[in-house]
Amino acid sequence: MSEDRFLRYEKCNTEIYVCKEYIENSNSINECLDSYVCKENFQLKPYIQKNGFRSITAPNFLPDTADIAASDDLIRIDEVAKVFPSKKYKNEGTEQEALTAVQMALKMKNLHKFEKAQKLFQHALALQPLHPDILNHYGEFLEEKENNIIKADHLYVRALTVSPQHSRALVNRKRTLPVVDELDEQELERIDRKRIELIQLNHNNPSLKRVKKEIYFQHIYHTVAIEGNTMTLSETRTVVETRMSVPGKSVVEHNEILGLESALRYINKTLVNKDKIAVLDILAIHKRVLGHVDPIEAGSFRQNQVFVGEHIPPLASDVVYLMEEFVDWLQSDSMLQLHPVKQAALAHYKLVYIHPFVDGNGRTARLLMNMILMRNGYPPVIIRKQDRSLYYNAIQLANEGDVRPFVRFIAHCTECTLNVYLHAQEYGAKCLMALEQPKKQDYSDIIAI
């Protein structure tokens, strides 16, 4: 691999724009990057520190180890197959059919028949999912008639990803970008206010201690459940607290829980206050996630090409180099000037993009994300099992060139987790209810992107 190729690979990746063609054909990265100029539009805004929020020393958000009875048994884990949603952008109809549907949609829009118009736009997009004019028209409709600027903005970005010179999409995007940026910033400010509120609570208070413990188990439960582990919350709790086995559940499922817990403790003990994070630290997290016993995969990078749904991660021979670049980037000035939630989300995204391991990439990425949050004085964030498809969908949108929906999703999860800490004592606190009763959908609580 030539150095030149790496440089350009990194250049685009740092700007969080992944070459789409490269995903489709892992050999064509040179041509792809030759044709692509990273755009300023895709860069994330730096974080302006307000009121020295970051300088406040945060308490530890994990429960005391003494509160969780457990030994340090060696464990073994096998990975369950991961299923990424396979959303193909296959044209289901001809361009002519699709454009006819758009014409009808525009007619309906003029006649104020918005529901019909919406259906026709969706139909047109199903026929030609990546047609820039259709994306742009639908975006305009959502912006004007549904007041959904975030989704409209995303559609303009998508139109521009397909057709970078699309003049109407460029104009539209120029208008929506600052509005969407502002909305995203407002959420981060809310998050910071809630974090301050949380820090200022009395952390010796028994009920807050109970909440921390509760969230600790929730965290483990959701992060393994999202990958298909079938243990319930109370079973998860039993496994962690007693190390006893739950009848009817496989050894693998037990080990996933114990491995995750061991990784969390390791992060809390060793990495939260460590000066510089190294590649070895990420391997050490992974080693715990997959268990200490598996000498082949745990704590080592993959040797072969893997395929994750439609995502084709970089070549196995590039992984070591990319991971070294990755940890440098984690600690680079351009990264550190971002809001911690953005840093955490980007680190998560980039790790699953590189996909350095055969198994356990998602869990390691979530732990790494939480390590970054904890290092910055934020509590670890729960990605709920029931938000799995939103989560994978946001990762896919990032692979397609727009990382902001993923960052936004992580911000929503952060806010939701903070709400649980702050309001767990209140009967019916929304995010808590949704954590505890993942089957009962509470639509007012859905973390929409």
Ligand SMILES: *[C@@H]1O[C@H](CO)[C@@H](O)[C@H](O)[C@H]1NC(C)=O
């Ligand atoms: C996390 O770290 C804190 C501070 O060192 C410690 O008191 C606590 O027991 C740890 N909790 C876990 C679960 O590792």
